[in-house]
Amino acid sequence: MRTFADLVARAVRLAGRGRAVLGLAGAPGAGKSTLAQALVSAVPGAQHVPMDGFHLADVELERLGRRGRKGAPDTFDAAGYAALLARLRAQPQEPGAAVVYAPAFDREIEQPVAGSIPVFGDTRLVVTEGNYLLLSDGGWGAVRPLLDEVWFVDVPGGARTERLVGRHRRFGKPREAALAWVRDVDGANAELVDAARDSADLVVPGDLRLQRGPAR
Numbered sequence: 001m002r003t004f005a006d007l008v009a010r011a012v013r014l015a016g017r018g019r020a021v022l023g024l025a026g027a028p029g030a031g032k033s034t035l036a037q038a039l040v041s042a043v044p045g046a047q048h049v050p051m052d053g054f055h056l057a058d059v060e061l062e063r064l065g066r067r068g069r070k071g072a073p074d075t076f077d078a079a080g081y082a083a084l085l086a087r088l089r090a091q092p093q094e095p096g097a098a099v100v101y102a103p104a105f106d107r108e109i110e111q112p113v114a115g116s117i118p119v120f121g122d123t124r125l126v127v128t129e130g131n132y133l134l135l136s137d138g139g140w141g142a143v144r145p146l147l148d149e150v151w152f153v154d155v156p157g158g159a160r161t162e163r164l165v166g167r168h169r170r171f172g173k174p175r176e177a178a179l180a181w182v183r184d185v186d187g188a189n190a191e192l193v194d195a196a197r198d199s200a201d202l203v204v205p206g207d208l209r210l211q212r213g214p215a216r
């Protein structure tokens with residue numbers, strides 16, 4: 001698996017099963033969302049459903065006293081994510097079947113937004129992605145059995161730090177705050193994610209040259 005075309009071919013084979021769910025795991029900033037979007041553009045009948053939509057809202061993180069480490073495994077609704085994946089697997093596979101709605105994460109407001117992503121009955125491949133697909137603790141263990149394959153998106157720590165600081169800054173965080181967040185919060189989460197790397201079906205480089213296929 002050296003090129004994006006190889007990954008597309010593998011995803012097309014998965015989509016040939018009728019309904020498959022492909023997971024992309026990896027540390028913060030590894031390039032999971034970017035790869036998911038590129039795959040969905042290149043594979044007919046594919047849709048992107050991010051784990052990020054299951055971030056707990058800030059109001060609930062305040063109640064739990066976890067707002068300061070937003071992004072950690074226990075700041076997501078892991079059971080809700082697993083329940084959605086189970087619904088997606090059980091969704092009848094025909095045009096006109098009832099839509100299953102997934103939440104998205106809005107980076108402008110840094111909040112989840114319910115009902116954002118309609119998953120259609122004739123979708124053949126769901127590409128889901130997030131940090132904690134391969135974790136076994138804290139309710140995350142229910143996720144892996146609901147995924148047909150998991151690919152681990154791998155990027156060396158230094159490159160990932162630069163990317164993350166750049167993205168935080170684009171969304172308005174001052175440089176010092178962005179650096180501190182990436183070091184203290186994202187860094188700890190990245191260690192947890194990296195520990196599960198060996199249980200993936202495939203490891204893909206996060207700096208792959210991605211070609212965009214025809215938009216659906």
Ligand SMILES: Nc1ncnc2c1ncn2[C@@H]1O[C@H](COP(=O)(O)OP(=O)(O)OP(=O)(O)O)[C@@H](O)[C@H]1O
Binds near residue numbers: 131166209
């Ligand atoms: N293949 C790539 N080549 C070059 N840059 C990339 C590539 N993939 C992603 N990037 C850049 O890296 C940054 C992080 O990418 P992305 O948002 O896809 O990561 P992520 O794994 O989804 O992160 P998070 O866990 O925080 O959601 C983005 O600024 C993106 O433009």
Ligand SMILES: [Mg+2]
Binds near residue numbers: 032033034052
């Ligand atoms: Mg992402």
